[in-house]
Amino acid sequence: MLAGFFVLFSFSFWAAAGWNRGWTKTQIPVKQVDEVTGIEFVTYQNHFMPGVELLALSLFLCIVLFSITFVGRKAR
Amino acid sequence: MNATRLLLASLALATSLTAAPTSFDFKDPKGVNAVQFNLDSLLEPITGTAGGVSGTVSFDPAAPAATSGKIVVAAASLKVPNSSMTDHLIGDGWIDAAGHPEIVFELVKLNNVKTAGTTTTADAAGKFTLKGVTKDVTVPVKLTYLADALEKRTKPGNKGDLLVVRGEFTVLRSDYGIKPGQNEDKVANEIKLSLAIVGTAPKA
Numbered sequence: 001m002l003a004g005f006f007v008l009f010s011f012s013f014w015a016a017a018g019w020n021r022g023w024t025k026t027q028i029p030v031k032q033v034d035e036v037t038g039i040e041f042v043t044y045q046n047h048f049m050p051g052v053e054l055l056a057l058s059l060f061l062c063i064v065l066f067s068i069t070f071v072g073r074k075a076r
Numbered sequence: 077m078n079a080t081r082l083l084l085a086s087l088a089l090a091t092s093l094t095a096a097p098t099s100f101d102f103k104d105p106k107g108v109n110a111v112q113f114n115l116d117s118l119l120e121p122i123t124g125t126a127g128g129v130s131g132t133v134s135f136d137p138a139a140p141a142a143t144s145g146k147i148v149v150a151a152a153s154l155k156v157p158n159s160s161m162t163d164h165l166i167g168d169g170w171i172d173a174a175g176h177p178e179i180v181f182e183l184v185k186l187n188n189v190k191t192a193g194t195t196t197t198a199d200a201a202g203k204f205t206l207k208g209v210t211k212d213v214t215v216p217v218k219l220t221y222l223a224d225a226l227e228k229r230t231k232p233g234n235k236g237d238l239l240v241v242r243g244e245f246t247v248l249r250s251d252y253g254i255k256p257g258q259n260e261d262k263v264a265n266e267i268k269l270s271l272a273i274v275g276t277a278p279k280a
Contacts (some may be wrong), residue, residue, distance in 0.1 A: 021119075021120070022120035023117075023119055023120065023122075023157075023158055023161065025157040025158055026156055026157065026158055026160075027155075027157050027158075028157060029123075029125075029157055034106070034108045034274070035148070035236070036077050036225055036228045036229045037108070037220075037222070037225075037229070037240045037274045038240075039108050039109075039236060039240065039272045039273070039274060040272065041107075041108045041109075041110055041125075041272070042110065042112070044155065044157070049102070050117070052119065053119070055118050064184065071092045
């Protein structure tokens with residue numbers, strides 16, 4: 001039950017934070033253009049966007065939690 | 077009359093022969109200058125920037141083939157959108173910004189120079205230094221000379237010229253001792269570098 005809740009929470013958090021299928025980002029690059037020279041440059045804004053490696057880690061932890069509940073039941 | 081014309085022509089010729097190339101400073105106060113790098117990785121391409129650009133380029137719009145100069149990038153200014161990855165990248169395992177603080181491109185010669193209006197294209201042959209290793213590289217570049225455009229970027233009355241340099245080239249990290257032969261299944265050996273930078277030459 002708890003593992004199921006964590007799966008749902010992890011997926012919802014990852015999806016709500018931007019559905020980022022790449023690496024986790026702690027800063028988001030924002031492209032801008034210098035009007036006189038036409039140079040495109042990047043500035044960074046602080047923003048946390050979890051990536052699929054964090055999603056995979058949380059899902060793995062959920063599986064571990066789920067497995068532990070079975071181990072607990074067998075021991076009883 | 078003819079003597080006057082001859083004198084004026086001689087003066088113009090002498091002026092053009094003695095006209096010194098202008099030195100452009102690439103430490104941009106507006107913080108626009110950066111080199112972008114891109115390398116493929118397991119999940120997605122890793123794209124980042126290095127904003128600590130400095131150096132000077134000596135350029136004469138009348139003789140672009142004689143261009144010389146050096147562009148320096150502070151290795152510690154490399155940045156990717158993940159702060160842990162940035163720390164890892166500039167650490168001693170990868171770029172080693174503490175041990176090798178500068179990434180340098182020194183122009184040796186411009187080849188295949190073609191000029192049309194304010195734009196010059198050429199192949200810039202030079203020496204590229206990364207992590208203490210120097211190798212000869214050739215970079216296709218585009219130079220755009222913007223005469224009297226400095227005040228448009230800064231403040232009225234600030235007279236001067238701008239020189240925009242654009243270029244793109246690829247290096248192999250293994251050539252520069254960056255984890256040669258390691259983790260190539262996770263992070264590509266090929267690093268694509270592109271620069272779009274502007275130099276300023278204020279007029280006194």
